[in-house]
Amino acid sequence: MMPDLGKYADTVLSAYSASLLLLLALVVLTILRGRKVRREMETLESRVKRNG
Amino acid sequence: MSIWEYANPKKFLATTEKVMPALWVSSAVLIAAGLIWGFFFTPDDYRQGSTVKIIFLHVPSALMAINAWFMMLVTSLVWVIRRHHVSALAARAAAPVGIVMTVIALITGAIWGQPMWGTWWAWDPRLTSFLVLFLFYLGYIALWEAIDNPDTAADLTSILCLVGSVFAVLSRYAVNFWNQGLHQGASLSLDKKENVADAFSNPLYVCMAGFVLLFIALVFYRTGTEIRARRIKALMARERLEA
Amino acid sequence: MTLTVTDLSVARGGIPVLESVDFALDSGKALILRGPNGIGKTTLLRTVAGLQPPLKGRVEGAEDQIAYAAHSDGLKPTLTVAENLTFWASVFGRNGIEQALDGFDLQGLRDRQAGALSAGQKRRLGLSRMLVTGRPIWIMDEPTVSLDKSSVETFADVVRAHLGQGGSALIATHIDLGLEAEVMDVGPYKAKPHDIDDFDGGFL
Amino acid sequence: MTLTVTDLSVARGGIPVLESVDFALDSGKALILRGPNGIGKTTLLRTVAGLQPPLKGRVEGAEDQIAYAAHSDGLKPTLTVAENLTFWASVFGRNGIEQALDGFDLQGLRDRQAGALSAGQKRRLGLSRMLVTGRPIWIMDEPTVSLDKSSVETFADVVRAHLGQGGSALIATHIDLGLEAEVMDVGPYKAKPHDIDDFDGGFL
Amino acid sequence: MIALLMRDLKLAFRAGGGFGLGLAFFLIVTVMVPFSVGPQSELLARIAPGVLWLGALLACLLSLDRLLALDWEDGSLDLLATAPLPLESTVTIKALAHWITTGLPLVMAAPVLGLLLSLPVSGFLWLVVSLLLGTPALSVIGTFGAALTVGLKRGGLLMSLLVMPLYVPTLIFGSEVARRGAEGMTVQTPLLMLAGISAASIALLPFASAAVLRVNLR
Amino acid sequence: MIALLMRDLKLAFRAGGGFGLGLAFFLIVTVMVPFSVGPQSELLARIAPGVLWLGALLACLLSLDRLLALDWEDGSLDLLATAPLPLESTVTIKALAHWITTGLPLVMAAPVLGLLLSLPVSGFLWLVVSLLLGTPALSVIGTFGAALTVGLKRGGLLMSLLVMPLYVPTLIFGSEVARRGAEGMTVQTPLLMLAGISAASIALLPFASAAVLRVNLR
Ligand code: HEM
Ligand SMILES: Nc1ncnc2c1ncn2[C@@H]1O[C@H](COP(=O)(O)OP(=O)(O)OP(=O)(O)O)[C@@H](O)[C@H]1O
Ligand SMILES: Nc1ncnc2c1ncn2[C@@H]1O[C@H](COP(=O)(O)OP(=O)(O)OP(=O)(O)O)[C@@H](O)[C@H]1O
Ligand SMILES: [Mg+2]
Ligand SMILES: [Mg+2]
DSSP states (O other): OOOOOGGGHHHHHHHHHHHHHHHHHHHHHHHHHHHHHHHHHHHHHHHHHHTO | OOGGGGGSHHHHHHHHHHHHHHHHHHHHHHHHHHHHHHHHSSOOBTTTBGGGGGHHHHHHHHHHHHHHHHHHHHHHHHHHHHOOHHHHHHHHHHHHHHHHHHHHHHHHHHHHHHHHHSSSOOOOHHHHHHHHHHHHHHHHHHHHHHOSSHHHHHHHHHHHHHHHHHHHHHHHHHHHHHOOOOSOOOTTSSOGGGOOOHHHHHHHHHHHHHHHHHHHHHHHHHHHHHHHHHHHHHHHHHHHHHO | OOEEEEEEEEEETTEEEEEEEEEEEOTTOEEEEEOOTTSSHHHHHHHHTTSSOOSEEEEESOTTTEEEEOSSOOOOTTSBHHHHHHHHHHHTTOOOOHHHHHHTTOGGGTTSBGGGSOHHHHHHHHHHHHHHHOOSEEEEESTTTTOOHHHHHHHHHHHHHHHHTTOEEEEEOSSOOOOOOEEEEOGGGBOOOOOTTOOSTTOO | OOEEEEEEEEEETTEEEEEEEEEEEOTTOEEEEEOOTTSSHHHHHHHHTTSSOOSEEEEESOTTTEEEEOSSOOOOTTSBHHHHHHHHHHHTTOOOOHHHHHHTTOGGGTTSBGGGSOHHHHHHHHHHHHHHHOOSEEEEESTTTTOOHHHHHHHHHHHHHHHHTTOEEEEEOSSOOOOOOEEEEOGGGBOOOOOTTOOSTTOO | OHHHHHHHHHHHHSTTSOTTHHHHHHHHHHHHHHHHHOSOHHHHHHHHHHHHHHHHHHHHHHHHHHHHHHHHHTTHHHHHHTSSSOHHHHHHHHHHHHIIIIIHHHHHHHHHHHHHTTOOTTHHHHHHHHHHHHHHHHHHHHHHHHHHTTTSTTTHHHHHHHHHHHHHHHHHHHHHHHHHHHTTOOOHHHHHHHHHHHHHHHHHHHHHHHHHHHHHHO | OHHHHHHHHHHHHSTTSOTTHHHHHHHHHHHHHHHHHOOOHHHHHHHHHHHHHHHHHHHHHHHGGGTTHHHHHTTHHHHHHTSSSOHHHHHHHHHHHHIIIIIHHHHHHHHHHHHHTTOOTTHHHHHHHHHHHHHHHHHHHHHHHHHHTTTSTTTHHHHHHHHHHHHHHHHHHHHHHHHHHHTTOOOHHHHHHHHHHHHHHHHHHHHHHHHHHHHHHO
């Protein structure tokens, strides 16, 4: 399954893991903040509507 | 029916809401496919050994790092000229994505450099100009964060983006003049002599397409978030007026 | 030389504070703005003076006619009183600061550094700056802050003399200046909340 | 808990401005200082508050009893109203800012950043700081600058309540606060020019 | 006291509060060195420990001018002086907040920047150790400089001028430790001196700073 | 216009006005370099042109934050904006005043400091020429940065962050001229580029600065 990376295994694997980690972190943070802001906006909208 | 219609925040939210799932899925599929293809099913390079596999992350991220700045330049111009709020917010949304891409290109490059050039870092022009690009991103983001008033921030950051782009190009030339480099030439160019072998180029194209889609997805989503954040600010201000 | 403000809406920090303000200020007249703290007087004055763009509406007759006195006086603490005034006079292409010094009773402080003045003395110097601009329309934001009773009277005299020479003045203040001037309460112009479903560039 | 000032001479920038000031301030009482601009009220208050040393004379009963409100309010523009007050409360080892917020009608502005307040709102916040210190003697330098009429009344009410609880207040002001308090004109204490032959430590 | 520390940290982390800017300055100075002295990595490796120390010192220095001046301008210092907190603790806490928001991030960033300047592998450990020992001294000494110049409008540059000579011993011993470390030599003597300077500054300077501040307030 | 220039110069020369402080900073940075990288004169000679350019650049940068911020804080900028002077000339004059009080003294002091760092004799001429051509660009670019951050309390460090990358081309070509000069090589190409950057910045950037200032004033 795993291809033979030879003597550069560390190099290649660390490059892949660092990059994927960064990408994942970017996506996750983006979505978390998006959700939070969306929730805040909805509560605020309903409150404002209720108050007139 | 002009594209400026999408500059209305509500319309923008409604439209992107519809295409978001497709964007997420297709970018994930393309990136996964490209990386798996590249990682498991390409041969080692005769000179670089298995390190050549890093190219599937390195080149797409470098590409997007530059293109993200370019997109910010365009949206900043649109804001300066036509004053569409969504445009300014899109620039704001793209900057963190761009800086992460820059960091990925720098990190993968540094890791790749260790076995190939025997050093993590060299002051090669291409590497150096990427570092300068990183600094531009940093300054741009810091300026957005430092200013309260969103319209002021949009105006200032877009002028910074315009002036900064000119100076970024200038630095590219300066750096080229200052040091001859170690780095690869443009291997995907039409100049066949330098070109990467076909075995690598196809999965590379797939990865590049995936990164482009991921960038679009992230920017759409983040722009939506920025729009909502602006609306929260405006709503709170309105409440204040009533109080 | 009339300053006309038509249907003016002004915003602070991106938020509308006053809407549809209308007034005209003829030469020889003064207009006093009143209203509770935070209603938007400062914002209105800055917009009329051209320091910030209006949300809506127009300001006419202001171009190069206005001298503006804000909360802060634009004084350099290391320059003397006379040097400060001379600078502002020459920026406005004029010379002669004696009249300004006399007007606010500053002759005795003439060679004192501005940084070594008391709060009220600084304010008097800041106000005397209006006299060296040679501009006909004076816009002043709470000009009498820190002034004692007699200085307030001096100030009123100077404004009266300015009006007598065909100038005009727009003043925001909380106290009674003893000027014979029209008074406008800005309270009624307070911006009304927008309809929140109208989700446009203003994000409301 | 009486604040006693005996034969106090104060100087600003090395130059004596007021001489031989005497007064006593009992708890439950307020003393209002008046005098033309530049006479030395600010200097006197800073000396009494212990921020600068007197030239001569003594201030008794001030140690750790004084809360001082200067021209500037010590507000951080990036902290909210509540955060600003909470900070000052804990510096003085107390907690609970509700009463201060209520006193100056700031509940509605509680979560607003202090930098986004109008001049009068800032001033109200600065004054409400006095309430969270828990100190009995309030020393205030022109506290009502920028305040509108109704805020001045609120302020007077707060001071009255403070006096009622056994506190005292020393206030320099040019306007009429509507407080039932003793008024002291500092004019007569103006420092007389020394005899220039008397060439001593003061170089005069 | 904790309230003051918390407030200062909060202010630093708020938008425009200045957290991370010292770091950014450090980064930028380091990046600019190759632009100015040229890209040869053998030359860069030789000057790397010195450049990193100098960069850290400048970054500290530049973030000092907001340490007390902001509190002075808005009147907070006057009010703090009448508060029940002794001025000695106030300045100590301010120095601590400065170190947490500036010194500590510099220490953590230094190895990454060492990479950029081709610092030899053997040098990383001692670079970090020397910065960890030296930056607290930089903060405390800097607080003294800030207290000296607090009354002056934009005293920033004057303060740099006053503080720089005071920084000389710390800089000499600190960069000596880093340099010897990079060259594989023994670091004991300069390390002890550095530790001594730090300890003495932290113990004694706050009294001087408080005294100076008292003079400036009146 | 002349009144504004005169006032700015007068303010700079008054006590606490900041004249000479940029110079002092330049001096100190240069003096601290041997402390941090070690005293070998052959090494110092090699890095001398670069260090002098970097020092000059930092000195310029640090004196920028008082360029507009003081006028902003005391309300002068508001008043200047309502005066009959177009904002473009105001910022140009401010940049000029900055150059006269900071850039010019740096140019004149550089040869002396070159001596301290054992700069080769051949290097002095081109060092001075490159600084003379480059410092005006530094002032104009810096004015843009100062205008961007003028509304922020103590925007000093943020300003450094924004301005530094903009300084990169000037620094590269400037120090390249000085370096080549010191090594006796031909300097024509970088010299032309440096002159071009200076001329273009002076011609165009004031418009950007004025635009930014207008945004900040409202
Ligand atoms: C931190 C170090 C590095 C940085 C910042 C960097 C940056 C870049 C950039 C900006 C590109 C251009 C992408 C594009 O324009 O499409 C690129 C492409 C490339 N890099 Fe790197 N690189 C680094 C290190 C390396 C190393 C060590 C190697 C391998 C020895 C390498 C191999 C390549 C290859 C093969 C390409 C594709 C060339 C092309 O299509 O233009 N890079 N890199
Ligand atoms: N930066 C800001 N962001 C958001 N709102 C602000 C900002 N600055 C001021 N405001 C608000 O705008 C409103 C108008 O302020 P303005 O300073 O014009 O009031 P004013 O009438 O001059 O009050 P005062 O009499 O107290 O000076 C106030 O409610 C204030 O809280
Ligand atoms: N730094 C200084 N050096 C010398 N004299 C000064 C200095 N600062 C203020 N003065 C002078 O000291 C005197 C007292 O000033 P002070 O500020 O105490 O007056 P004040 O009564 O508070 O006036 P106001 O009502 O205007 O606030 C004034 O005449 C002033 O000109
Ligand atoms: Mg106001
Ligand atoms: Mg006073």
